[in-house]
Amino acid sequence: MLKEKRNLMLYKQDFEKFFRLLSETFTIFGPSKTDGSRSFTKIDASDEIAFDYENTKMSLKEFFFPQTETLFFFDTEKNEVKQTDVETNKHDKQNILFGVRPCDAMSISFLDKVFNANNPQDLYYTRRRKSTRIVSFACTNPASTCFCTSVGCGPDSETGADIIFFELNGRYFIKTVTPEGEKTIKSAEKLLNPATKNDIEEKVHLMKTANSNLKKIFDSGNLQKKLDNFNAPYWGKLHRKCLGCGICTYLCPTCHCFDITDEVIKSNGRRIRTWDSCMFSLFTLHASGHNPRPTQKERMRQRIMHKFNYAPKYYGKTFCVGCGRCVIYCPVNMDIRDVMKEIMEER
Amino acid sequence: MRQIEYEIINTVEKLFADKKIDIFIGYKKGTLSLQTSPYFLSEQDDVRKLVWNSFCSNNLAVFIPRIIPNSKSKESKPVGILCKGCDSRSLVGLIKEKQINRDNLFIIGISCPGIVDRRKILSRLDGKEIIGIDEDADSIVVKLKDGEKRFEKEEYLCESCLNCAHPTPSIYDVLIRGAVYSLQAITPDPITKDFSSKPREERWKIFETEVSKCIRCYACRDACPNCYCKECFAEQTKPQWLGVSKGLSEVIFYHIVRILHQAGRCVDCGACVRACPMDINLRLFTRVMVDEVKERFGYEPGISLKDTPPLATFSADDKQEFMTEPE
Numbered sequence: 001m002l003k004e005k006r007n008l009m010l011y012k013q014d015f016e017k018f019f020r021l022l023s024e025t026f027t028i029f030g031p032s033k034t035d036g037s038r039s040f041t042k043i044d045a046s047d048e049i050a051f052d053y054e055n056t057k058m059s060l061k062e063f064f065f066p067q068t069e070t071l072f073f074f075d076t077e078k079n080e081v082k083q084t085d086v087e088t089n090k091h092d093k094q095n096i097l098f099g100v101r102p103c104d105a106m107s108i109s110f111l112d113k114v115f116n117a118n119n120p121q122d123l124y125y126t127r128r129r130k131s132t133r134i135v136s137f138a139c140t141n142p143a144s145t146c147f148c149t150s151v152g153c154g155p156d157s158e159t160g161a162d163i164i165f166f167e168l169n170g171r172y173f174i175k176t177v178t179p180e181g182e183k184t185i186k187s188a189e190k191l192l193n194p195a196t197k198n199d200i201e202e203k204v205h206l207m208k209t210a211n212s213n214l215k216k217i218f219d220s221g222n223l224q225k226k227l228d229n230f231n232a233p234y235w236g237k238l239h240r241k242c243l244g245c246g247i248c249t250y251l252c253p254t255c256h257c258f259d260i261t262d263e264v265i266k267s268n269g270r271r272i273r274t275w276d277s278c279m280f281s282l283f284t285l286h287a288s289g290h291n292p293r294p295t296q297k298e299r300m301r302q303r304i305m306h307k308f309n310y311a312p313k314y315y316g317k318t319f320c321v322g323c324g325r326c327v328i329y330c331p332v333n334m335d336i337r338d339v340m341k342e343i344m345e346e347r
Numbered sequence: 348m349r350q351i352e353y354e355i356i357n358t359v360e361k362l363f364a365d366k367k368i369d370i371f372i373g374y375k376k377g378t379l380s381l382q383t384s385p386y387f388l389s390e391q392d393d394v395r396k397l398v399w400n401s402f403c404s405n406n407l408a409v410f411i412p413r414i415i416p417n418s419k420s421k422e423s424k425p426v427g428i429l430c431k432g433c434d435s436r437s438l439v440g441l442i443k444e445k446q447i448n449r450d451n452l453f454i455i456g457i458s459c460p461g462i463v464d465r466r467k468i469l470s471r472l473d474g475k476e477i478i479g480i481d482e483d484a485d486s487i488v489v490k491l492k493d494g495e496k497r498f499e500k501e502e503y504l505c506e507s508c509l510n511c512a513h514p515t516p517s518i519y520d521v522l523i524r525g526a527v528y529s530l531q532a533i534t535p536d537p538i539t540k541d542f543s544s545k546p547r548e549e550r551w552k553i554f555e556t557e558v559s560k561c562i563r564c565y566a567c568r569d570a571c572p573n574c575y576c577k578e579c580f581a582e583q584t585k586p587q588w589l590g591v592s593k594g595l596s597e598v599i600f601y602h603i604v605r606i607l608h609q610a611g612r613c614v615d616c617g618a619c620v621r622a623c624p625m626d627i628n629l630r631l632f633t634r635v636m637v638d639e640v641k642e643r644f645g646y647e648p649g650i651s652l653k654d655t656p657p658l659a660t661f662s663a664d665d666k667q668e669f670m671t672e673p674e
Contacts, residue, residue, distance in 0.1 A: 054474060057624070058562075067562065068592040144476050145379070241385040243409065245566035247624050263590050274591045280565070282582045331570050331622035332405060333377040333384035 145324030435516030436649025456519025507617030
């Protein structure tokens with residue numbers, strides 16, 4: 001870890017230069033104006049970045065854990081296996097994810113626990129992760145659907161980030177969080193000045209306002225205990241309006257379930273890993289035809305339990321960062337904040 | 348609106364009091380502005396939470412095959428449901444396709460003034476936070492931190508509502524009459540007519556561009572009352588019809604089959620479009636089929652419980668210019 005985090009200042013008029021210097025060493029990805037902040041896309045010039053975005057529609061996970069990943073190719077006639085670019089490590093470009101919201105940065109620190117653990121370690125995820133720096137952008141204007149402070153995250157959370165930016169009046173307040181973060185800005189060092197006492201005060205004030213706009217809706221700590229009751233009566237009711245689609249899980253930055261399939265045409269095939277969703281009936285369907293989660297009741301319980309009960313037990317963290325994507329995009333307005341409140345209120 | 352809401356609440360209250368139903372499906376206030384949420388209530392729940400406004404967008408018929416699993420059984424008490432024109436058309440389809448039994452339903456029909464497209468309004472707010480909503484007969488007033496904005500409903504209705512020929516339910520047990528949207532419905536739909544008139548390559552390009560946004564969450568399928576298959580072709584493994592990846596050929600295949608499965612069945616409610624998180628304009632393609640079926644067979648799904656669906660019958664006069672002789 002970094003011995004001393006540095007607070008630096010960058011004038012907004014120097015941002016273009018800063019961006020160019022960084023792009024000499026790194027390929028930069030960010031929320032872009034061209035796709036309406038749908039996902040993190042390659043940014044070639046600094047003015048393509050959508051700074052005013054709340055959050056991207058697709059979460060950051062698809063960058064490290066894409067919806068479809070080819071694990072390897074094979075030929076059943078020649079009895080051959082061919083590695084992918086990620087496996088052969090031809091993929092060694094250094095990337096910056098610029099303008100990541102603190103919630104998404106934190107979600108990557110959770111996915112690290114799943115894919116980047118010592119044993120087993122996922123090669124595909126880890127290779128991409130190792131070659132990528134995360135530059136967060138603190139939220140000065142959180143959306144009404146954000147509930148990060150209820151789940152131990154926040155508008156200025158540093159977890160998962162290498163560097164975090166704060167937008168002050170006419171300039172950026174830049175805080176280095178990790179040694180990689182320090183290395184990342186090295187080439188642009190001449191544009192940066194140490195932050196003064198005034199700068200720090202302005203930043204603190206800014207984040208105080210942002211924090212006060214975020215209501216703490218529930219306490220995820222108490223929730224874990226509450227959820228130990230697997231057969232609580234509310235499970236019989238909560239799911240009723242759920243349509244069973246995969247929106248909440250696919251847009252969620254921490255949901256990471258996948259399926260592995262072989263696709264073969266004649267003798268040529270590939271083994272792929274694709275996102276899967278616990279909300280789908282097929283997810284737990286056995287070959288025998290038996291389904292241990294036969295209805296949406298069991299499926300929805302699984303989703304909630306995995307995030308708020310199992311994950312804290314296995315990883316020490318609630319696997320929800322409060323980004324609000326599931327709240328915004330659910331077609332039946334199944335609001336996880338409401339679900340949590342209902343569970344908490346149950347005696 | 349308030350008056351109608353009051354009527355709905357009174358009717359439902361009476362249904363519970365008379366022991367006619369044990370469960371009712373309607374709408375309650377959503378947690379987000381410009382949205383409502385499906386509301387399942389039983390006698391002990393608060394009937395006053397039921398709402399009726401321009402954002403009651405879900406097609407509630409989708410829940411019926413899930414809660415009444417057997418079409419042949421006669422449940423002890425019918426399930427109560429609030430139905431707009433399109434919801435009732437979906438129920439007619441489900442009854443005709445023998446998925447549900449009419450006797451198992453108690454339908455409170457409501458003549459519908461059209462549903463306001465939340466996304467159309469949101470796109471005009473530049474991401475500003477909504478503090479409150481007011482609604483009168485013709486407009487929606489959105490209150491913002493720095494003032495308010497008025498939206499004429501007529502301009503902000505969902506595409507399917509703008510060209511709805513049957514805002515009043517086709518079947519019901521009780522009908523609550525309210526104002527209906529008065530524009531004359533046009534067949535074929537102007538938007539899809541424009542699409543159909545384009546050259547084949549251009550249409551394909553539009554189709555490809557739209558569906559390439561798909562993330563295969565299946566929300567379009569799951570929001571559709573017509574998609575009641577216990578096992579969807581998209582997820583079948585024996586045989587496997589399509590791969591599980593997000594590749595273009597897979598999403599094209601999925602959408603073509605989903606759309607074609609709607610031929611002569613789609614009631615143009617727009618539930619798929621509203622459910623799609625990726626803003627794919629699915630109606631563009633399903634509505635083409637609605638118009639095609641009407642033109643070829645003079646049939647509109649969901650209007651009558653008696654007429655036979657065109658794809659379940661044949662007539663010697665059926666147009667068949669697309670049939671080719673075997674070589």
